[in-house]
Amino acid sequence: MPKARPSRARSPRVAIIASRYNASVTDALVAGAQEACQARAGVHAQVIASPGSFELPTLALAAAESGRFDGVVAIGCLIQGETRHDQVIGDAVAQGLVGVTLLTGVPVTFGVLTVKTAAQAKARAGGRQGNKGADAMNALLDTLAAMASIDAPSAATPSRRLPDKAKGRKSR
Secondary structure, eight states: OOOOOOOTTSOOEEEEEEESTTHHHHHHHHHHHHHHHHHSTTOEEEEEEESSSTTHHHHHHHHHHHSSOSEEEEEEEEEOOSSSHHHHHHHHHHHHHHHHHHHHSOOEEEEEEEESSHHHHHHTEEETTEEHHHHHHHHHHHHHHHHHHHHSTTSOOOOOOOOOTTSSOOOO
């Protein structure tokens, strides 16, 4: 049964579930997510460690079902190796996290990097490509605000300018 939507009467409570695997990257992603929380006054976040990315859906489900959190940010880093292992794990994690959202009604955002190299991971964990942990947290907070506006139709849905890769910018 889906959980009740977050109330606009209080600040959102969110879980940041972060893989300990590739910690030099995931720690930076968590820091970005926490900074995004601090930029939005009153957001409360709890960090929960996950052994790896494959376990993220299990822990996201536990957090969502606990009733303690309005949303979840899942953070991990999968770096391509010599086999397809990273692709198999990435697909399973993505499907699992979507399943948590659909099963519980608690939004889960995808802060899992799926990259070819460690350099690409570092570029997306606070380097020249920004911080995808912060992006995942902002997506979660925007989703929670939009969900709350659905329950209160007179409230406007907050709108932030987001990147538009379709406007002639080369994708990297």
